[in-house]
Amino acid sequence: MPLLSVNNLEVQFALRQGAVTALRDICFTLERGERLGVVGESGAGKSVLGFSIINLISKPGAITHGEVVYEDQNLAVMDNKQLRSIRGNRIAMIFQDPMMTLNPVLTIGAQMVECLHAHRKISKAEARAIALDKLKQVQIPSPETRLDQYPHELSGGMRQRIVIAISLLLDPDLIIADEPTTALDVTIQAEIMDLILTLCKEHNVALMLITHDLGVVAEVTQRTMVMYAGRIIEEGPTQEIIHNARHPYTHGLINALPEMTTPGQRLNQIPGSMPSLQSIPDGCAFRARCDRAIEICKTQVPGLQVQQDVKVACHLYSPENEVPHG
């Protein structure tokens, strides 16, 4: 049985202009210890997906359909008390900006001890010992002193290490990392990503890495999911997706990498921008920006087609429209 399976998940935000669907028909599974990358433009719904897995979408948003099954519990219908015993405990989350995720008025130690106390009945001394051990695991220099320091006394990279240590505190099965390195210095990014990768491997923790950095995804994850306008449009083994992208959007993403252009040439950007969630056109949401759109794209939303071990949502790959691609 997979660790996590998400079935037909739909998330809507009840805005004044009417309900806006941020996620539609999301289906995927995650095995124990598996590392999954979630890629897509800003606004594609990646972060909402991260939050919806622990059922923590802030109002006016809510899961309106589908289920999130963790082990054998459906998190989408759980009450808050049950959810609290999962959050932080079995599923942890790492956010983008470590400057913001630590409470500025509490010491590192206090925040870690508090997280432990929320889930386990242990003494303060025991909690501190666990906290210290986790700080050592994230390779923070002089962990003992860090416990009594405030977040503002630490650098960005150090804070992200602390955030990672906090996420590891209760030995979770799954860590959702929402762009964990975006706010960091380039030199630190690789270090932090490395650390996350090693720790996940060591502890056999599943990782859901939300990012727009395809390079990071290629290095860290085993499987990749590409999202566009609230839907999964392509999903499969990372290597296959990177080297043999099927969906025109994924193609565009990979071609847009600066490494894919010869120096002096313009970057291959995808023309246009993602439609806003309030006005998704009929048919394929990517149609207007797609250079290979065909007649049917205007009217029908493409379903996920299975192609060997890759799933892709594009009419070009449905059996009746099979067009040879380059």
Add this chain to the structure above:
Amino acid sequence: MSDNTTKKAAKRLVGERPSRMKRFLGSHFWHSFKTDRVAQISFLLFSVAVIMALCAPLLAPFNPYDLASIDIMDSEIPPSWKEGGDSRFWLGTDAQGRDMWSTILYGTRLSLMIGICAVMLQAFLGIIFGLAAGYIGGRVDSVLMRMADIQLSFSTLMVAIIVLAIFQASFGAELYQELAVIMLVLVIGIAEWPQYARTIRASVLAEKEKEYVDAARVMGLPSPRIMFRHILPNTLSPILVISTVQVANAIISEASLSFLGLGMPVSQPSLGSLISSGFAYILSGSWWISVIPGIILIAIVLVMNLLGDWLRDVLNPKLYKG
């Protein structure tokens, strides 16, 4: 270089923490206090008032509550530097023959105590309601804030006068005299909670959008814990500022009520009731009974407001000038 220096350097590298005192002395807070003459004088005067209040039984030459020590023949003696003054009573005596200096000391004590207790009650109610309104939002927010609006549309004094007058009328002045302190604290405390609740709600609304709150929820912490342990400490600076102003306001409210005869009884005078008791004699030349406690009251309220102003400037990072 000696081994010692390397050790010190190493300690600095790993960020050894300076002692609390050292950190305080190096803080912006201390620096700003050191350079602000008004704040220093205000703090000095306020401390003097607090010490006077705390040590009233030690400092006062007479016990104004002890009726046996009062001689009616000593009434309305002017301050000792005036003609007709008595060296025993350097600030003179009131109409009942009580030593003004002792009575003022005890009165300051009562006024400050009522002010601070009332503000503690305000803060307690305001923090709970303000946090709940801001954090939970929605219907809870609407109900609590409408309650606050309604409460604020009655003036504090009006509510206090009505409540205290009804209490006095229905339970008699005897019982009222015994419970006067508690009643004043309750009335002033309850009448002014919306000030706190509104201030706190506003900062909670700003704080709860920050990511550390999301992070705390993701950790699986229960809501009350997030509210009190994570959000509340981050809203402390407005609370501190409003507290200084509110204590001053509470002291004024108490004095006004006492002046109107609804506060402290003459047998246990606060500054307000002293002013009130002397008011009848002011035209007959015994000005000191009202004027001296009046000056003390004004001084206390003024320094508290000045301290509050200074605190607001210091704690406002937008005004930080290095």
